[in-house]
Amino acid sequence: MRTGRVTWPPKIFSRIIDWLYPARCTNCKEIFRPPAPREHNLLRDCLGSWLCPRCLAKTVLIDPPMCTCCGLPFGSTVGPDHLCGDCIARGRPFAKARSVFSYQGPVRGLVHSFKYGGRVELAWPLGKLMLQTLVRYWDPGRIDLAVPVPLHKSKERRRTFNQSWLLLRTWKKVVAETDLRGMPFAIDRRVLVRCRATGPQAGLNRRQRLKNIERAFEVTRPGLIKGKRILLVDDVMTTGATAEACCRCLLQGGAARVDVLVLARRG
Numbered sequence: 001m002r003t004g005r006v007t008w009p010p011k012i013f014s015r016i017i018d019w020l021y022p023a024r025c026t027n028c029k030e031i032f033r034p035p036a037p038r039e040h041n042l043l044r045d046c047l048g049s050w051l052c053p054r055c056l057a058k059t060v061l062i063d064p065p066m067c068t069c070c071g072l073p074f075g076s077t078v079g080p081d082h083l084c085g086d087c088i089a090r091g092r093p094f095a096k097a098r099s100v101f102s103y104q105g106p107v108r109g110l111v112h113s114f115k116y117g118g119r120v121e122l123a124w125p126l127g128k129l130m131l132q133t134l135v136r137y138w139d140p141g142r143i144d145l146a147v148p149v150p151l152h153k154s155k156e157r158r159r160t161f162n163q164s165w166l167l168l169r170t171w172k173k174v175v176a177e178t179d180l181r182g183m184p185f186a187i188d189r190r191v192l193v194r195c196r197a198t199g200p201q202a203g204l205n206r207r208q209r210l211k212n213i214e215r216a217f218e219v220t221r222p223g224l225i226k227g228k229r230i231l232l233v234d235d236v237m238t239t240g241a242t243a244e245a246c247c248r249c250l251l252q253g254g255a256a257r258v259d260v261l262v263l264a265r266r267g
């Protein structure tokens with residue numbers, strides 16, 4: 001006799017539903033049938049019904065070896081982590097930055113659908129992958145507070161949401177599925193604000209981006225960050241200028257240390 005937890009609806013029903021209503025790939029728009037769950041595979045568990053098997057196979061997860069500071073993946077697949085040339089040359093305001101994906105191929109399509117295509121439900125699987133990356137590279141007990149990179153009020157009103165906050169706020173629920181026992185750190189979206197609307201960063205080089213973003217951020221409640229170890233959360237890191245401006249602002253506001261976790265990074 002079979003024992004154990006009965007799941008409802010039974011798996012066969014969801015397989016029939018998958019067969020009757022196949023999915024459309026968020027990236028290439030092809031119709032596909034999500035693969036049957038086999039061995040545990042986190043990427044497929046999270047994105048198997050969003051990306052067709054071909055696009056899923058083309059997503060690039062970032063694995064070591066990488067820069068110990070900024071998380072830049074190195075071309076070779078063997079060898080130890082070490083500092084990259086950029087981090088040696090000029091240092092960083094953050095202690096450590098890590099990313100789930102390389103920002104290329106189908107991940108660009110996913111992020112685009114999430115931010116501009118109204119597919120806000122993607123926050124759940126993407127947030128889950130971010131939390132797994134957090135647990136992989138940090139001891140969550142050594143983080144006091146997680147904050148999203150803020151958008152300026154006018155931009156958030158136009159978009160109707162802050163994508164970094166959508167990702168971050170899933171963690172409270174996702175935590176039940178990880179080996180964390182409860183959320184060991186606070187999350188807060190109001191301690192750091194974007195006080196100045198800046199022009200679009202796309203198309204600018206690093207120097208222009210830094211100038212564009214200078215003094216764009218402000219800590220509203222220094223009391224909440226004083227002496228705290230903060231994790232800054234963002235969706236995409238391109239040159240790192242935005243994340244670095246936020247880190248400098250948090251450090252000037254009294255934070256003890258700032259780390260960065262993003263969904264995808266260039267490089």
Ligand SMILES: [Zn+2]
Binds near residue numbers: 025026027029053055
């Ligand atoms: Zn596809």
Ligand SMILES: [Zn+2]
Binds near residue numbers: 085
């Ligand atoms: Zn580096």
